[in-house]
Amino acid sequence: MSPKPLLELSHEEPTLESIRRAPKVLLHDHLDGGLRPATIIELAKDCGYTELPSTDPAELGEWFTRTASSGSLEDYLTTFAHTCGVMQTAEALTRVAAECAEDLAADGVVYAEVRYAPELFCERGLDLDAVVQAVQRGFEQGAQRAARAGTRIRVGTLLCAMRQNARSMEIAELAVRYRDVGVVGFDIAGPEAGFPPTRNLDAFEYLRQSNAHFTIHAGEAFGLPSIWEAIQHCGAERLGHGVRIIDDIKVAEDGSVQLGRLASYVRDRRVPLEMCPSSNVQTGAAKSIESHPIGLLARLRFRVTVNTDNRLMSGCTVSSELAALVRDFGYGWADLRWFTVNAMKSAFLGFDERLALINDVIKPGYARILSEAGESA
Numbered sequence: 001m002s003p004k005p006l007l008e009l010s011h012e013e014p015t016l017e018s019i020r021r022a023p024k025v026l027l028h029d030h031l032d033g034g035l036r037p038a039t040i041i042e043l044a045k046d047c048g049y050t051e052l053p054s055t056d057p058a059e060l061g062e063w064f065t066r067t068a069s070s071g072s073l074e075d076y077l078t079t080f081a082h083t084c085g086v087m088q089t090a091e092a093l094t095r096v097a098a099e100c101a102e103d104l105a106a107d108g109v110v111y112a113e114v115r116y117a118p119e120l121f122c123e124r125g126l127d128l129d130a131v132v133q134a135v136q137r138g139f140e141q142g143a144q145r146a147a148r149a150g151t152r153i154r155v156g157t158l159l160c161a162m163r164q165n166a167r168s169m170e171i172a173e174l175a176v177r178y179r180d181v182g183v184v185g186f187d188i189a190g191p192e193a194g195f196p197p198t199r200n201l202d203a204f205e206y207l208r209q210s211n212a213h214f215t216i217h218a219g220e221a222f223g224l225p226s227i228w229e230a231i232q233h234c235g236a237e238r239l240g241h242g243v244r245i246i247d248d249i250k251v252a253e254d255g256s257v258q259l260g261r262l263a264s265y266v267r268d269r270r271v272p273l274e275m276c277p278s279s280n281v282q283t284g285a286a287k288s289i290e291s292h293p294i295g296l297l298a299r300l301r302f303r304v305t306v307n308t309d310n311r312l313m314s315g316c317t318v319s320s321e322l323a324a325l326v327r328d329f330g331y332g333w334a335d336l337r338w339f340t341v342n343a344m345k346s347a348f349l350g351f352d353e354r355l356a357l358i359n360d361v362i363k364p365g366y367a368r369i370l371s372e373a374g375e376s377a
């Protein structure tokens with residue numbers, strides 16, 4: 001196969017600092033997995049939440065990454081009890097969403113799809129509509145504050161239903177109801193084992209008939225059947241993670257590669273893979289960044305995108321994820337541009353808007369970096 005980097009346009013190796021200045025696109029980021037530790041502490045004080053393991057921001061941040069690194073998806077998910085615990089009022093949701101937009105913009109993200117499960121924020125009296133409205137308000141405020149700070153970001157929202165609950169139809173209807181005011185799609189999240197996406201077929205049917213978009217968390221902790229069901233039974237347009245598609249690819253000793261029928265289908269149809277390397281290492285879906293299937297999948301030209309999943313639990317940003325890939329796979333600027341354009345093409349935004357972001361923001365942004373690096377794109 002081709003030597004690394006995938007495409008060589010610049011010899012100037014991207015650094016974390018320079019990657020932060022490049023335009024980036026994020027498709028898989030959880031609102032309740034990206035809070036600032038200091039905000040969690042303040043919100044806990046405001047609402048009388050007393051379960052936090054620490055009230056020191058640095059210590060609390062470390063606690064989240066340490067606990068999330070235990071190696072099991074189930075442990076990883078327990079950290080969300082604290083973030084969700086302090087996000088039960090409209091004010092808290094608006095603040096968290098606004099800071100999310102600001103933090104992403106400060107990292108150079110120009111378009112983000114941020115997801116959350118509205119049903120998790122109804123413990124203290126909010127209803128689903130109030131949750132969605134509070135979050136939308138926050139994204140708008142955050143984007144405005146970011147613009148004033150000189151960083152432009154557009155945020156689209158994905159509403160998640162939880163696999164273990166039985167509210168997917170209700171959440172799908174909610175997503176369609178708010179699609180003209182910033183909700184761009186739907187997702188199913190939560191533990192894969194024992195909860196196949198086919199349990200929610202009526203919701204997917206409804207979304208397809210409403211011409212709405214959806215992705216499904218599949219092939220993270222679970223294997224090929226989960227990916228196959230998500231695409232062929234449910235009709236998912238993208239795969240949340242999708243790492244286990246690697247199980248349908250054989251690499252022979254001489255380096256030749258053979259794709260099974262499902263892997264071929266995913267690549268042929270350009271099904272976007274929302275890959276989240278650090279999160280996968282923490283939950284045990286991959287052993288290390290270096291050995292993460294993203295290397296082979298990118299080499300084979302799957303529609304690979306690079307994402308954060310949960311910035312708080314992984315202690316990461318889009319830029320730090322890309323920097324880790326540069327470090328371990330030797331990627332150059334053209335590769336980072338490829339990941340970014342892949343993500344923008346795969347967004348649940350209208351075609352004209354995607355094209356405008358690619359042509360007016362992403363390509364000129366990388367051209368500028370390449371020319372600064374003394375190279376021509």
Ligand SMILES: [Zn+2]
Pocket residue numbers: 028030189217240309
């Ligand atoms: Zn996720």
